[in-house]
Amino acid sequence: xxxxxxxxxxxxxxxxxxxxxxxxxxxxxxxxxxxxxxxxxxxxxxxxxxxxxxxxxxxxxxxxxxxxxxxxxxxxxxxxxxxxxxxxxxxxxxxxxxxxxxxxxxxxxxxxxxxxxxxxxxxxxxxxxxxxxxxxxxxxxxxxxxxxxxxxxxxxxxxxxxxxxxxxxxxxxxxxxxxxxxxxxxxxxxxxxxxxxxxxxxxxxxxxxxxxxxxxxxxxxxxxxxxxxxxxxxxxxxxxxxxxxxxxxxxxxxxxxxxxxxxxxxxxxxxxxxxxxxxxxxxxxxxxxxxxxxxxxxxxxxxxxxxxxxxxxxxxxxxxxxxxxxxxxxxxxxxxxxxxxxxxxxxxxxxxxxxxxxxxxxxxxxxxxxxxxxxxxxxxxxxxxxxxxxxxxxxxxxxxxxxxxxxxxxxxxxxxxxxxxxxxxxxxxxxxxxxxxxxxxxxxxxxxxxxxxxxxxxxx
Amino acid sequence: xxxxxxxxxxxxxxxxxxxxxxxxxxxxxxxxxxxxxxxxxxxxxxxxxxxxxxxxxxxxxxxxxxxxxxxxxxxxxxxxxxxxxxxxxxxxxxxxxxxxxxxxxxxxxxxxxxxxxxxxxxxxxxxxxxxxxxxxxxxxxxxxxxxxxxxxxxxxxxxxxxxxxxxxxxxxxxxxxxxxxxxxxxxxxxxxxxxxxxxxxxxxxxxxxxxxxxxxxxxxxxxxxxxxxxxxxxxxxxxxxxxxxxxxxxxxxxxxxxxxxxxxxxxxxxxxxxxxxxxxxxxxxxxxxxxxxxxxxxxxxxxxxxxxxxxxxxxxxxxxxxxxxxxxxxxxxxxxxxxxxxxxxxxxxxxxxxxxxxxxxxxxxxxxxxxxxxxxxxxxxxxxxxxxxxxxxxxxxxxxxxxxxxxxxxxxxxxxxxxxxxxxxxxxxxxxx
Ligand SMILES: Cc1cc2nc3c(=O)[nH]c(=O)nc-3n(C[C@H](O)[C@H](O)[C@H](O)COP(=O)(O)OP(=O)(O)OC[C@H]3O[C@@H](n4cnc5c(N)ncnc54)[C@H](O)[C@@H]3O)c2cc1C
Ligand code: SF4
Ligand code: SF4
Numbered sequence: 086x087x088x089x090x091x092x093x094x095x096x097x098x099x100x101x102x103x104x105x106x107x108x109x110x111x112x113x114x115x116x117x118x119x120x121x122x123x124x125x126x127x128x129x130x131x132x133x134x135x136x137x138x139x140x141x142x143x144x145x146x147x148x149x150x151x152x153x154x155x156x157x158x159x160x161x162x163x164x165x166x167x168x169x170x171x172x173x174x175x176x177x178x179x180x181x182x183x184x185x186x187x188x189x190x191x192x193x194x195x196x197x198x199x200x201x202x203x204x205x206x207x208x209x210x211x212x213x214x215x216x217x218x219x220x221x222x223x224x225x226x227x228x229x230x231x232x233x234x235x236x237x238x239x240x241x242x243x244x245x246x247x248x249x250x251x252x253x254x255x256x257x258x259x260x261x262x263x264x265x266x267x268x269x270x271x272x273x274x275x276x277x278x279x280x281x282x283x284x285x286x287x288x289x290x291x292x293x294x295x296x297x298x299x300x301x302x303x304x305x306x307x308x309x310x311x312x313x314x315x316x317x318x319x320x321x322x323x324x325x326x327x328x329x330x331x332x333x334x335x336x337x338x339x340x341x342x343x344x345x346x347x348x349x350x351x352x353x354x355x356x357x358x359x360x361x362x363x364x365x366x367x368x369x370x371x372x373x374x375x376x377x378x379x380x381x382x383x384x385x386x387x388x389x390x391x392x393x394x395x396x397x398x399x400x401x402x403x404x405x406x407x408x409x410x411x412x413x414x415x416x417x418x419x420x421x422x423x424x425x426x427x428x429x430x431x432x433x434x435x436x437x438x439x440x441x442x443x444x445x446x447x448x449x450x451x452x453x454x455x456x457x458x459x460x461x462x463x464x465x466x467x468x469x470x471x472x473x474x475x476x477x478x479x480x481x482x483x484x485x486x487x488x489x490x491x492x493x494x495x496x497x498x499x500x501x502x503x504x505x506x507x508x509x510x511x512x513x514x515x516x517x518x519x520x521x522x523x524x525x526x527x528x529x530x531x532x533x534x535x536x537x538x539x540x541x542x543x544x545x
Numbered sequence: 546x547x548x549x550x551x552x553x554x555x556x557x558x559x560x561x562x563x564x565x566x567x568x569x570x571x572x573x574x575x576x577x578x579x580x581x582x583x584x585x586x587x588x589x590x591x592x593x594x595x596x597x598x599x600x601x602x603x604x605x606x607x608x609x610x611x612x613x614x615x616x617x618x619x620x621x622x623x624x625x626x627x628x629x630x631x632x633x634x635x636x637x638x639x640x641x642x643x644x645x646x647x648x649x650x651x652x653x654x655x656x657x658x659x660x661x662x663x664x665x666x667x668x669x670x671x672x673x674x675x676x677x678x679x680x681x682x683x684x685x686x687x688x689x690x691x692x693x694x695x696x697x698x699x700x701x702x703x704x705x706x707x708x709x710x711x712x713x714x715x716x717x718x719x720x721x722x723x724x725x726x727x728x729x730x731x732x733x734x735x736x737x738x739x740x741x742x743x744x745x746x747x748x749x750x751x752x753x754x755x756x757x758x759x760x761x762x763x764x765x766x767x768x769x770x771x772x773x774x775x776x777x778x779x780x781x782x783x784x785x786x787x788x789x790x791x792x793x794x795x796x797x798x799x800x801x802x803x804x805x806x807x808x809x810x811x812x813x814x815x816x817x818x819x820x821x822x823x824x825x826x827x828x829x830x831x832x833x834x835x836x837x838x839x840x841x842x843x844x845x846x847x848x849x850x851x852x853x854x855x856x857x858x859x860x861x862x863x864x865x866x867x868x869x870x871x872x873x874x875x876x877x878x879x880x881x882x883x884x885x886x887x888x889x890x891x892x893x894x895x896x897x898x899x900x901x902x903x904x905x906x907x908x909x910x911x912x913x914x915x916x917x918x919x920x921x922x923x924x925x926x927x928x929x930x931x932x933x934x935x936x937x938x939x940x941x942x943x944x945x946x947x948x949x950x951x952x953x954x955x956x957x958x959x960x961x962x963x964x965x966x967x968x969x970x971x972x973x974x975x976x977x978x
Contacts, residue, residue: 107609109595109604109609109610110584110585110586112595112598112603112604113585113590113594113595114585116594117568117570118568118569120567123594157570157573158570158585159569159570159571175583177583201574220569220570220571223570410628413628413630416567416569416628416629417628417629417630420564422567470564471564472564
């Protein structure tokens with residue numbers, strides 16, 4: 086419980102409107118997009134200015150109140166569930182784009198700016214911010230940085246980490262820490278930004294983010310390659326990369342997903358196909374033509390049944406609409422959707438896809454697989470109903486099996502969805518006891534009272 | 546303390562729909578209320594989680610949840626965008642009814658819904674009385690909550706009301722039954738409360754257009770309210786009675802299509818009558834389904850049944866710029882967006898120019914406007930800004946409730962933009978022919 090005195094102090098910083106105490110309101114900050122049990126915070130705080138944010142962090146620390154920062158609450162790993170109660174701090178009122186600099190190609194934002202709004206503002210200036218998580222219409226940039234979010238363009242353009250030039254964040258004492266700069270090169274001090282990206286709110290609270298921008302590619306071309314054989318499709322992925330072509334996007338969809346998408350959105354997908362690859366190349370128009378032709382002939386060589394190249398923007402949109410609706414289409418089939426993101430080195434994609442089929446048979450579960458084949462980040466999506474206890478046990482066992490398989494191939498537990506609560510118990514499997522202890526020592530040094538998002542990533 | 550176990554039992558009937566929400570949070574991108582407040586309890590995900598909380602008996606009373614459930618425009622933006630296909634509006638409306646039946650309807654609402662709305666002649670007389678006494682309205686009518694067709698009755702605050710028409714439409718045309726002529730087509734015309742009492746000119750425009758196309762029209766005497774005010778306040782009893790009543794008065798004649806010029810009535814009849822009306826006999830249910838199946842928005846009727854098309858472009862001369870606002874109940878719940886635009890472009894005196902975010906909710910939402918006027922205005926302000934920015938001198942739409950809200954927003958800002966129904970623009974072009 087938080088004392089009345091502290092509540093009064095919160096109110097004096099934020100005004101009564103920024104402090105939610107009512108049980109009903111608190112209830113709505115007890116969950117996120119992960120399939121986990123909700124936990125109620127004691128208070129929810131909504132700062133509108135950055136100095137308020139710093140004061141709140143200090144006050145929480147002084148009073149040893151656990152503190153969980155929340156952006157849009159769309160993470161899939163329980164990162165914003167306040168497992169120890171305490172305070173939830175909302176960043177969605179800190180939503181200013183402070184600067185977009187077209188000469189030096191960077192932008193400065195507050196943490197609560199919505200990803201898609203930012204991408205649109207940048208595009209309006211003829212520039213490009215590539216990280217595009219599926220949740221971008223609502224996710225916040227702070228949440229993206231704290232989760233090191235990826236997206237469809239990871240293969241060529243990298244992930245959020247690759248765009249963070251600098252950060253200003255509050256340490257647990259409410260002291261501002263600056264790292265990185267507005268310059269391409271910067272060696273001033275430790276590279277703290279690298280530590281903070283993906284830290285899921287466990288080491289500090291972001292106040293400002295400096296993001297790298299790049300010029301908008303002048304041309305792009307999309308196509309869909311249809312395969313009657315799953316193995317051929319996945320081998321094609323490997324072949325494209327081996328031939329030194331780096332598409333902006335290289336997405337995979339299995340037959341189950343194809344049928345679900347077609348049933349749902351009638352975009353004209355071949356429902357008999359074993360697998361689809363959705364490919365887009367971009368860059369200088371001449372280069373685009375050349376790459377597209379190469380990819381097309383490679384797909385043919387590898388045994389693609391048919392290749393549909395988008396001839397105009399409309400056809401291109403169709404290709405991507407098919408991909409974008411994949412999750413929705415699957416989600417509509419069953420009440421509970423478990424979206425996994427175990428990731429393997431891309432040469433292992435064929436093997437992983439095969440393993441997923443086996444796992445789906447072994448545990449008698451419906452699994453639709455789609456995802457970012459180009460970077461080895463597949464999304465096996467388990468469809469279930471969590472009210473069915475017996476089936477839910479099988480789901481948990483299947484998740485374990487997926488993790489084991491990915492790790493045995495030299496892969497990782499999570500390509501982009503983070504560790505949070507959902508995967509922290511697996512962390513040691515992938516790393517080592519030493520890694521966890523080392524991380525805990527860093528955490529203990531930076532957050533001696535353990536108030537910053539306790540229990541996340543490295544457990545306790 | 547309330548018996549939360551009993552409430553949880555009652556809520557079981559929506560459990561299967563509730564579990565469909567995967568808490569992805571994507572509804573945050575479209576909810577007009579959330580866009581203003583940033584509060585999770587204002588967005589569908591939060592409200593669904595609260596209902597789930599009631600179901601799990603996590604609360605000591607239902608007041609907090611009920612209050613938040615009512616902070617909602619029932620605009621359906623969330624449902625139209627939900628990747629998981631959660632039937633958000635169905636859930637919200639059912640939940641309102643369940644909580645209300647469990648807690649009981651407030652005495653004022655009871656009087657209004659049970660005694661007035663459910664008895665159309667009485668309601669009509671009261672409204673007429675009201676129109677003569679504008680500004681000194683009686684208290685119970687002020688509190689006529691829960692409705693897009695009721696908010697005009699409240700003379701509170703500094704809002705700029707579209708006042709009640711001096712003579713409501715049913716006074717001008719109490720009953721109509723004209724045969725199908727050359728077109729071979731006959732329509733039933735569901736006027737709806739707001740058009741009847743505030744915008745009779747819209748109903749006149751409908752009749753004008755029907756006459757022009759030689760379409761027969763049937764308007765029953767004392768047609769009732771579509772029932773949405775009662776339903777959204779959780780009074781299923783009155784809703785059921787109104788559905789049954791309308792069914793009766795409209796079965797007196799045969800017609801091919803039931804037309805309305807009110808987006809809210811259209812979507813209520815089409816989507817809510819067949820699914821939410823209870824205690825109907827199987828025969829009655831069949832008839833409700835039949836009626837709902839043949840209900841059409843007036844623009845949709847003009848385009849799809851009468852083949853109305855845009856005027857040829859070549860016309861020269863001064864044109865009036867018109868922009869179009871998509872009512873949520875038309876676009877998001879029924880997918881009707883192209884037809885009204887076609888209708889606007891039949892009139893060569895106008896030129897259509899889109900505003901940004903034409904399908905953003907205007908913020909009216911019936912009772913929402915009454916109970917949360919500031920929030921409703923804040924949402925409406927964005928609409929107003931987009932309209933003004935379009936540079937048009939007329940804004941057209943297809944729902945009289947949206948017209949009330951938009952008129953209020955524009956006139957409070959002192960803008961000189963006229964608000965019209967698409968059918969009015971259409972009827973003007975007929976005048977000239
Ligand atoms: C439908 C759907 C599709 C998705 N697609 C993708 C995808 O393609 N790629 C991908 O990578 N992810 C995806 N995600 C996961 C999720 O959207 C991302 O992890 C996103 O970055 C989370 O952003 P958020 O604003 O919702 O953060 P939240 O969920 O609110 O928070 C995430 C973490 O960040 C921390 N945090 C937030 N703000 C701050 C701050 N200011 N300072 C310090 N810590 C902070 C929180 O404490 C928490 O640990 C998807 C999720 C959904 C529901
Ligand atoms: S209502 Fe739909 S969009 Fe909103 S959280 Fe639930 S599943 Fe997602
Ligand atoms: S119906 Fe409209 S106001 Fe209500 S939750 Fe959905 S989007 Fe928000």
